[in-house]
Amino acid sequence: MTTHTLALIPGDGIGVEVTACAVTVVQAAAQAHGFAVQTQTFPWSCAHYLQTGSMMPPDGIETLRGFDAIFLGAVGWHATVPDSVSLHGLLLPIRKAFNQYANIRPHRLLPGVEGPLKAVGFDILCIRENTEGEYSGAGGRVHQGRDNEVAVETAIFTRAGVERILRFAFEQARNRRRHVTSVTKSNAQRFSMVFWDEITALVAADYPDVAVSQMHIDAMAARMVMAPESLDVVVASNLFGDILTDLGAAIQGGLGFAASANICPDGSGPSMFEPVHGSAPDIAGKAIANPIAAIWSAAMMLDHLGEAAAAQAIMAAIGTTTARGIGATPGRHSTDEITAAILAALEERP
Numbered sequence: 001m002t003t004h005t006l007a008l009i010p011g012d013g014i015g016v017e018v019t020a021c022a023v024t025v026v027q028a029a030a031q032a033h034g035f036a037v038q039t040q041t042f043p044w045s046c047a048h049y050l051q052t053g054s055m056m057p058p059d060g061i062e063t064l065r066g067f068d069a070i071f072l073g074a075v076g077w078h079a080t081v082p083d084s085v086s087l088h089g090l091l092l093p094i095r096k097a098f099n100q101y102a103n104i105r106p107h108r109l110l111p112g113v114e115g116p117l118k119a120v121g122f123d124i125l126c127i128r129e130n131t132e133g134e135y136s137g138a139g140g141r142v143h144q145g146r147d148n149e150v151a152v153e154t155a156i157f158t159r160a161g162v163e164r165i166l167r168f169a170f171e172q173a174r175n176r177r178r179h180v181t182s183v184t185k186s187n188a189q190r191f192s193m194v195f196w197d198e199i200t201a202l203v204a205a206d207y208p209d210v211a212v213s214q215m216h217i218d219a220m221a222a223r224m225v226m227a228p229e230s231l232d233v234v235v236a237s238n239l240f241g242d243i244l245t246d247l248g249a250a251i252q253g254g255l256g257f258a259a260s261a262n263i264c265p266d267g268s269g270p271s272m273f274e275p276v277h278g279s280a281p282d283i284a285g286k287a288i289a290n291p292i293a294a295i296w297s298a299a300m301m302l303d304h305l306g307e308a309a310a311a312q313a314i315m316a317a318i319g320t321t322t323a324r325g326i327g328a329t330p331g332r333h334s335t336d337e338i339t340a341a342i343l344a345a346l347e348e349r350p
Helices: 014-033 046-052 060-065 083-097 159-174 192-204 217-226 238-251 292-304 308-323 335-348
Strands: 003-011 036-041 069-074 102-108 123-129 133-142 150-156 179-184 211-216 233-236 259-263 271-275
Touching: 003 014, 014 036, 014 069, 014 292, 014 308, 014 335, 046 083, 060 083, 069 292, 083 133, 102 159, 102 238, 102 292, 123 159, 123 238, 133 238, 159 179, 159 192, 159 233, 179 192, 179 217, 179 238, 192 211, 211 217, 217 233, 217 238, 233 238, 259 292, 271 292, 292 308, 292 335, 308 335
Parallel strands: 003 036, 003 069, 069 271, 123 233, 179 211, 179 233
Antiparallel strands: 102 123, 102 259, 133 150, 259 271
């Protein structure tokens, strides 16, 4: 029997709650499909930071390296720890250390879920460059606290980094509807974004079977609202991808449905899977967080680990659950009710 080892980082707030739900569903799917899942939980979080002065221990990366995959609940508690500290102390170091350069976020309406738009039937796969670009961390501040203070943030775009994320997007499109939209702002950013456009054209020549469009970020934001059904695979830089995927979550019914994967495509390190709704301090501990984003992320994880049948079964169970109205409307059902309904739907499948 195959055994997959998972590092669990529940993190903060509702991350702890939804991670428990996702693991319960994963274990049920594993039992039904003939494989095993072995988990180890790490308490790395803002609470850990307040206790130790760091988001994770110095050997944290090496500890994670031995696992098949990482599952992250949510990180952040801005009332006590600045978001810049929690982000740069845990999430970004993991993405960069394990070369998780491809961030995948699916956006579509689940059965029974009504989004804020009139459009129905859209299925968008956003591919976000995940390790460089605007979040490279290159820059600094001088003359802090003075009238002449200066802050510089430099976006770093490498040929290797841009080309590999574009190729990843084109490969994804080959398994879907064979259309890629590359998003930049090359009319205003004459160097980095013109460079991205040029690499897009070069890569596109190797994929004659995939149609390609280039669009500015502002026009893409409008397109996602006005005509989301016209989009297939969307690829963008770290910052633009971050913004567009939150918009994608909004049109698919909210952050409670926002799943994601941070993929290390060459397998040199573990990939990481996480819902992207954040720690939601306002509802933490109230047992009303929607676990679907976490469970969807867990399905993506199983698919990545080669357990496609189990992943498909989980997604079908999620769809059955929302079609019955459970978990489809924010706040109507508790975290446990939604999880129980998904488990029940999973058991109904032959």
